[in-house]
Amino acid sequence: MEKLLNDELNLKILKDICSGQGIDVNISELSKLLKKHRNTIRDRVNALFKNEIINRPTFPFNWLFSEYPLMVIARADLPRDNQTKKFIExxxxxxxxxxKKDEIYNTFLIEYHKDIDSHQRWRNALVKDGKLPPRETRYPSDVMYFSNKNFIKYNPGQMMQLIENDIGDHRGIINNYKLDKLSVQILKKLAHGEGIKTNEYFLAEKHGIHRKTIERRISKLLEEKIVLPPVCRFPRLLVPPDYTLVLSLVEIRKNPDQITNVWQADPHISIILPxxxxxxxxxxxSSFYRVKEHLAWDENLDLRFPGCIGAIWNKYxxxxxxxSIAQQFLSLEIIELYLKPFES
Structure with missing residues (x-):
């Protein structure tokens, strides 16, 4: 796997497909799948992109979680100035x-790092490099560590089902755009990689190589799970537009397999980690259109599994x-780091 990431051509192709170059919606395929005219499909797809309901298709960079196997969730006390915003971006x-104002903190961060040591060195460098003020002028951060290597569930595309399920609440209006039944059907197809095509001819011409070479290289990247098949995702990845993201720490006392099986099937939940x-x-x-819906969901879970759920910690x-939510930015930065030795 490391060998694939030490090949300049592989990295250039990887950068292209992870940024969406040479990847597009297959209007003809969607037209056949949904039995609608191509122009009708094209109009709906363009509207979904224009109104920022979903992003254009890309190959998700699955190697991100191998490169950065540590997830850090931090509550921080940071200045609200342009320098800090620029640093975060x-x-x-x-x-x-x-x-988010939370006790003595005003910022909630989700970070990816190689390990605890590199996370500590990163934090120290922020002050040393002048990106953040000295620690004595602000409250120390409150951090929690999780492993990106042990996903129990990772399925952002399943949340597309929420748009359809919650149609009675938002009346089909997302980001001030009115979705109809066909738009929702298209969303679900694109979220699961249906109706998406890779233009190997475009990529071959760009890199001056044969189309079959592009096909072989991409197939190998998929086979080794460096990337996943192309999909369209929400701009905020973990949560649909207009929805509230809920981070929950849950104590399961009994029947963990039964409970996690229920969570696996639940479109509200995109990620589960131990x-x-x-x-x-x-x-x-998890994602909910209204906070009250999550409160009801919590209560129903407790009633369904009496005595099995202990403490719960929620952040709305x-x-x-x-x-900002910038998984694609992080992915492309990693690819750029791998490309750097070839620049000289």
């Missing part, structure tokens, strides 16, 4: 940032709190 370790923070056993990333991160 451009730092290759910050996956997501939310401006946890060993205090008494908690699982970390959940609304769309207005979000500053």
């Amino acid at each position: 451009n730092d290759p370790h910050i996956f997501a940032a939310f401006f 946890a060993s923070t205090g008494r908690y056993t699982h970390l959940l990333f 991160l609304s769309p207005s709190m979000m500053f």
